[in-house]
Amino acid sequence: MITREDVRKVAALARLELSDGEVERMTIELGGILDHIATLSELKTDHISPTSQVLDLSNVLRDDMMCPSLPVEAVLANAPDRDDQSFRVRAVLE
Amino acid sequence: MSEPVPSSLPALTMHAAADLLTRRQISSVELTTAVLDRVARVDDQVHAFITVLADRALYQAEEADRRLVQGTGGPLTGIPLALKDVLCLAGERTTAASRILEHFVPPYSATVVEKLAEAGAVFVGKTNLDEFAMGSSTEHSAFFPTRNPWDLDRVPGGSSGGSAAAVAADMALGSLGSDTGGSIRQPAALCGVVGLKPSYGRVSRYGLLAFASSLDQIGPFTKDVTDAALLLQAIAGVDPRDSTTSPVKVPDYRAALTGEIRGLRLGIPAEYFTQGMQLGMDEIVREAIRVLESRGAELVEVSLPSTKYALATYYIIAPAEASANLARYDGIKYGYSAGAPSMWENYNRSRGGGFGTEVKRRIMLGTYALSEGYADAFYRQAQKARTVIKHEFDQVFRQCDALVAPVSPIVAFRLGELLDDPYQMYLCDVCTLPANIAGITGLSVPCGMLNQLPVGLQVLAPAFAEETVLRIGHAFERSGHFRPGKPNL
Numbered sequence: 001m002i003t004r005e006d007v008r009k010v011a012a013l014a015r016l017e018l019s020d021g022e023v024e025r026m027t028i029e030l031g032g033i034l035d036h037i038a039t040l041s042e043l044k045t046d047h048i049s050p051t052s053q054v055l056d057l058s059n060v061l062r063d064d065m066m067c068p069s070l071p072v073e074a075v076l077a078n079a080p081d082r083d084d085q086s087f088r089v090r091a092v093l094e
Numbered sequence: 095m096s097e098p099v100p101s102s103l104p105a106l107t108m109h110a111a112a113d114l115l116t117r118r119q120i121s122s123v124e125l126t127t128a129v130l131d132r133v134a135r136v137d138d139q140v141h142a143f144i145t146v147l148a149d150r151a152l153y154q155a156e157e158a159d160r161r162l163v164q165g166t167g168g169p170l171t172g173i174p175l176a177l178k179d180v181l182c183l184a185g186e187r188t189t190a191a192s193r194i195l196e197h198f199v200p201p202y203s204a205t206v207v208e209k210l211a212e213a214g215a216v217f218v219g220k221t222n223l224d225e226f227a228m229g230s231s232t233e234h235s236a237f238f239p240t241r242n243p244w245d246l247d248r249v250p251g252g253s254s255g256g257s258a259a260a261v262a263a264d265m266a267l268g269s270l271g272s273d274t275g276g277s278i279r280q281p282a283a284l285c286g287v288v289g290l291k292p293s294y295g296r297v298s299r300y301g302l303l304a305f306a307s308s309l310d311q312i313g314p315f316t317k318d319v320t321d322a323a324l325l326l327q328a329i330a331g332v333d334p335r336d337s338t339t340s341p342v343k344v345p346d347y348r349a350a351l352t353g354e355i356r357g358l359r360l361g362i363p364a365e366y367f368t369q370g371m372q373l374g375m376d377e378i379v380r381e382a383i384r385v386l387e388s389r390g391a392e393l394v395e396v397s398l399p400s401t402k403y404a405l406a407t408y409y410i411i412a413p414a415e416a417s418a419n420l421a422r423y424d425g426i427k428y429g430y431s432a433g434a435p436s437m438w439e440n441y442n443r444s445r446g447g448g449f450g451t452e453v454k455r456r457i458m459l460g461t462y463a464l465s466e467g468y469a470d471a472f473y474r475q476a477q478k479a480r481t482v483i484k485h486e487f488d489q490v491f492r493q494c495d496a497l498v499a500p501v502s503p504i505v506a507f508r509l510g511e512l513l514d515d516p517y518q519m520y521l522c523d524v525c526t527l528p529a530n531i532a533g534i535t536g537l538s539v540p541c542g543m544l545n546q547l548p549v550g551l552q553v554l555a556p557a558f559a560e561e562t563v564l565r566i567g568h569a570f571e572r573s574g575h576f577r578p579g580k581p582n583l
Contacts, residue, residue: 002462006462007458010458010461010462010465011458013461013465014417014445014457014458014461015421015424015438015441015442015445016442016445016446016449016454016457016458017442017443017445017446017447018446018454022451022454026454026455026458029455029516030455030458030459030462032516032517033409033459033516033517033520034459034462036405036406036409036517037406037409037410037472038406039402039403039406040403040406040407040410040472040475040476040479041471041475042403043400043403043475043478043479043482045475045478045479045481045482048478048481048482049478049481050474050477050478050480050481051477051478051480051481051484052308052477053294053308053338053533054294054308054484054532054533054557055294055295055338055340055533057295057337057338057340060337060338062334070201070202071201074201075201077199077201078197078198078199078201078427078428078429079426079427079428080425080426080428080429080430080431080433081426081431081433087426087427089426089437090434090435090436090437090440091436091437092437
């Protein structure tokens with residue numbers, strides 16, 4: 001029900017490099033899991049509305065106030081690559 | 095004349111230690127030193143900790159002792175606790191047991207960590223887990239598996255296996271974990287300790303490394319129910335930094351522990367007793383339920399027919415949310431970077447090289463379930479199933495005050511036993527994940543032993559009825575029907 005090509009396509013969407021061995025294994029494992037999960041189609045849900053979260057809360061807002069944010073140095077301390085006050089990234093457009 | 099100080103300080107409950115600390119019969123430095131000695135002695139067998147914070151813990155203990163001398167301490171002041179390594183502690187490595195965050199040092203602390211620190215708690219260390227909390231055995235840690243203190247050849251459960259094992263092995267008096275589909279209750283059951291999943295919205299997740307945001311909840315592991323009430327009290331409530339925290343008033347949880355359960359109606363959900371249970375499990379759990387009946391609770395047979403769809407619902411919704419949440423690990427802002435020459439290459443290789451097998455599997459599953467052409471059949475259908483499952487809980491809680499059921503269909507299994515079959519591993523959560531789908535609260539309390547391994551009783555109650563599950567769990571403890579022993583280490 002799921003092919004190697006499907007796995008490669010989904011991996012590309014997820015920005016996940018998989019080795020050939022991983023693609024092979026993932027094809028079998030995901031296929032098995034999806035077979036089990038497909039039982040969900042038995043459930044009649046024609047007039048049921050979807051639930052994305054269970055709290056009776058919506059549009060939780062706060063006052064727009066000035067407050068200190070994290071120091072730039074503390075945030076950049078974890079950056080794999082930086083340039084002074086910025087994260088350094090590869091060129092997006094070549 | 096003062097009472098004798100117990101010979102084994104690390105074996106104390108939090109509330110017993112707090113009594114000794116406030117009466118100055120022991121100091122937090124003594125208690126913390128004893129706990130750190132215990133860690134040094136047994137953790138090379140159990141492997142509960144990714145990081146031990148010995149220096150920091152002793153410094154915090156000294157601070158706590160000053161507060162205790164001044165008489166400004168509270169029930170958690172000077173108490174050594176452990177934190178699952180998905181909870182940010184400013185300035186200390188926080189890894190999610192993943193290569194991708196192996197060297198990540200958060201610049202801020204989680205709200206729950208701040209609250210515990212303000213209460214004067216001492217942090218012994220950061221505990222092991224299945225990478226990004228995805229798993230039921232702690233074998234999916236990128237670093238090493240944690241062992242069950244009751245049998246070192248067996249798993250402690252997961253994903254919060256390190257937090258459960260640390261408490262079971264007296265390497266912390268209590269700990270925090272997170273529960274997305276059973277990750278507190280299942281390891282608590284397998285390690286013979288108390289574990290509480292609070293209702294969705296009860297505890298702030300600010301500073302928790304997110305897995306599935308509509309399901310994740312932080313909660314305590316403790317040696318008894320009284321301690322669970324104390325630890326929940328310290329972390330519950332609204333947080334302006336987490337807009338999903340509920341304004342529902344936080345009650346006095348310890349006051350709920352009256353020992354009185356007469357007239358409470360306990361529902362026994364038929365579906366929780368039939369799904370591939372290990373031989374002997376049924377009898378132990380039903381015997382525990384009869385004990386509650388003998389204490390005055392009324393038993394009602396109930397049915398939650400859509401339980402059979404919960405696993406599929408969960409394994410669509412949780413991976414879908416995870417695939418979105420884990421998109422932030424891009425090798426740019428923090429974490430492992432492959433250093434590839436182009437932007438897309440760098441994303442692909444940093445993520446491909448930084449995430450472990452189970453995390454990749456879930457990202458793939460979630461991305462598939464959300465992808466064009468499949469989103470309606472999978473994700474949308476799962477969200478509708480979620481409505482059905484939640485509605486059934488609402489209905490059943492009109493017939494009873496709480497549900498009583500097994501936590502896990504099986505006791506602690508051997509390392510490697512389920513590792514090659516992801517679906518069998520997912521089945522470990524079959525009795526726990528419905529509560530996350532519905533957002534209700536659930537407690538696991540030790541109720542017996544099967545083949546010399548701990549068994550947990552699960553108590554489920556409506557959202558924000560933590561008092562109910564705590565009261566029932568406490569009444570069970572007080573019955574004296576089962577007294578959990580200690581593992582031999």
